[in-house]
Amino acid sequence: MFINLKKVLYGLKQAPRAWYDRLSSFLLQNGFIRGKVDTTLFVFEKGQDCLLVQIYVDDIIFGATNDSLCKKFSKFMQGEFEMSMMGELNFFLGLQIKQCQEGIFISQSKYTKELLKKFGIEEGRTVSTPMATNVKIDKDEKGKSVDESKYRGMIGSLIYLTASRPDILHTVCLCAHFQSNPKESHMSAVKRIFRYLKGTIQYGLFYPKNEIFCLKGYSDSDYAGNIDDRKSTSGSCQFLGDCLVSWFSKKQNCVSLSTTEAEYISAAFCCTQLLWIKQTLADYKCSFEKVPIFCDNISAINIAQNPVHHNHTKHIEIRHHFLRDCVSKRKIEISFVPSQDQLADIFTKPLSSETFSSIRARLGIMHIE
Numbered sequence: 348m349f350i351n352l353k354k355v356l357y358g359l360k361q362a363p364r365a366w367y368d369r370l371s372s373f374l375l376q377n378g379f380i381r382g383k384v385d386t387t388l389f390v391f392e393k394g395q396d397c398l399l400v401q402i403y404v405d406d407i408i409f410g411a412t413n414d415s416l417c418k419k420f421s422k423f424m425q426g427e428f429e430m431s432m433m434g435e436l437n438f439f440l441g442l443q444i445k446q447c448q449e450g451i452f453i454s455q456s457k458y459t460k461e462l463l464k465k466f467g468i469e470e471g472r473t474v475s476t477p478m479a480t481n482v483k484i485d486k487d488e489k490g491k492s493v494d495e496s497k498y499r500g501m502i503g504s505l506i507y508l509t510a511s512r513p514d515i516l517h518t519v520c521l522c523a524h525f526q527s528n529p530k531e532s533h534m535s536a537v538k539r540i541f542r543y544l545k546g547t548i549q550y551g552l553f554y555p556k557n558e559i560f561c562l563k564g565y566s567d568s569d570y571a572g573n574i575d576d577r578k579s580t581s582g583s584c585q586f587l588g589d590c591l592v593s594w595f596s597k598k599q600n601c602v603s604l605s606t607t608e609a610e611y612i613s614a615a616f617c618c619t620q621l622l623w624i625k626q627t628l629a630d631y632k633c634s635f636e637k638v639p640i641f642c643d644n645i646s647a648i649n650i651a652q653n654p655v656h657h658n659h660t661k662h663i664e665i666r667h668h669f670l671r672d673c674v675s676k677r678k679i680e681i682s683f684v685p686s687q688d689q690l691a692d693i694f695t696k697p698l699s700s701e702t703f704s705s706i707r708a709r710l711g712i713m714h715i716e
Contacts, residue, residue: 363404370402373427382630384623390630391416399631408436442511443551445715452715454551455511459544462504466497466541473546474539475704477518478697482536484521485574490530498529501537508544511551514707515540517582517596517694524598549714552591559588562625562635565684566617566642567691568599568609579603581613582694584710585624591710593620596694608663610647614640615670617691618679637677641684651681 367387374389375381379400382388391398398411398420407424411417421432437444445452463469505519518540525533562585569580578599585593597616603609621638628635642648651674673679692698693706707713 366405367402370428374400377423382627384627384630388630391420403440406439408439441507448556450553450555452551452553453511454549455508456548456551458508459548462508463541463545463548465504466501468538468541468545471542471545474542475546475700476697477515477540477543478521478536479539480697480699482697483574484525484533484536486525486528487530487532490532493529493531493534495526495529498534498537499526501541502526505537505540512544512712513552513584513591513594513710514547514550514693514703514712515543516594517580517696520596520598547714550712551715553711553713553715554590555711557588560633562587562621562628562638564617564621564638564640565689565691566610566614566640567689567695568603568606568613569695570603570606570609572696573598577602579609579612580695581609581616582691583613583617583620584691584694585617585620587624587628589711593624594694594710595620607644607646607650610642610644611650611663611670612667613691614642614647614651614681615667618670618673621679622673637680640679640681641689642681643684643686643689645683648681648683 371381371386371389379389379391382390387402389400389402391400393413393416396411396413396416398409398416400407400409400420407430409417409420411420424430425432435446437446441455441458443454443457445454502519502523505515506523509516509519518536522533522537522540564583564585566581566583568582571577572580578601580596580598582596583594584591595616599609599612601612603612617640621640625635625638651670653671670679670681674681686692690706690709693703693710698706
């Protein structure tokens with residue numbers, strides 16, 4: 348028996364794709380241009396003005412250089428589809444968004460309060476950093492086991508929170524390594540993150556309005572920081588002007604033989620992310636030449652700028668030499684930055700309260716009344 352499906356039912360796994368095909372076809376037929384890198388982005392240009400439309404399944408956010416374009420687009424969509432206009436963007440995918448004359452503030456304070464209540468950490472003292480500098484977390488095989496389901500739930504909740512709280516990313520990623528067999532020491536480290544959040548509930552990312560529009564990245568590593576396998580941790584963050592747009596903290600796949608090698612591998616990761624951002628921004632008519640990466644290791648910079656292979660680098664995996672190729676083609680420019688100005692440091696290891704607070708502020712993580 349064969350059944351011809353005439354209407355896709357909401358909730359089926361094919362529904363989002365069918366909806367995207369229907370919506371994208373409609374927009375393209377009416378003069379919109381689809382992004383080449385981000386295919387959920389649609390751009391409509393009229394003279395000197397443009398309208399940007401971003402799609403996430405059945406949610407749509409849009410903005411324009413001319414308010415009349417927004418009003419026309421709203422009527423245009425409501426005439427074709429059954430949808431409601433929610434007004435100015437203030438809540439999207441769990442993110443609280445506040446727009447003001449100085450810029451845009453993104454936070455998850457409501458979600459943070461719900462987590463503190465859910466896991467029973469509303470009471471108790473707060474701390475100034477997510478992780479103490481004198482604490483080294485390992486497998487702790489002789490430690491007492493804790494509820495694995497609860498631990499995983501806490502880690503999953505915190506990972507979602509890192510969308511607006513990059514300051515907890517390194518500690519959350521470190522604790523996530525032990526989800527298969529968590530111990531009391533691991534649970535204590537996770538609870539410290541919550542105690543830190545309790546004192547910084549209203550913090551979030553602030554994107555100021557300014558005319559500086561340059562793309563740049565910071566790259567750093569913590570050499571052999573993992574106690575169990577002696578692998579290093581890569582940390583990186585990318586800025587568009589003064590606005591933090593991307594960040595990551597990740598344990599490297601291989602064991603580095605020196606600080607230089609660890610820094611070089613980390614810079615290669617940063618390079619790939621910057622090139623992806625550069626390509627994405629091309630859909631917004633933005634172009635950049637020789638995007639800078641700031642690194643605090645001179646030896647790693649010399650390797651990236653030296654096209655000749657020698658004994659000190661022959662053991663490094665070929666894929667990491669992608670950085671060297673990009674530097675030689677003048678797509679990327681790697682520059683030195685003093686350690687005290689290395690903003691990616693917060694994504695590689697625990698820092699003192701003073702250093703942590705300083706970098707946190709420079710990343711744009713703050714509290715706005």
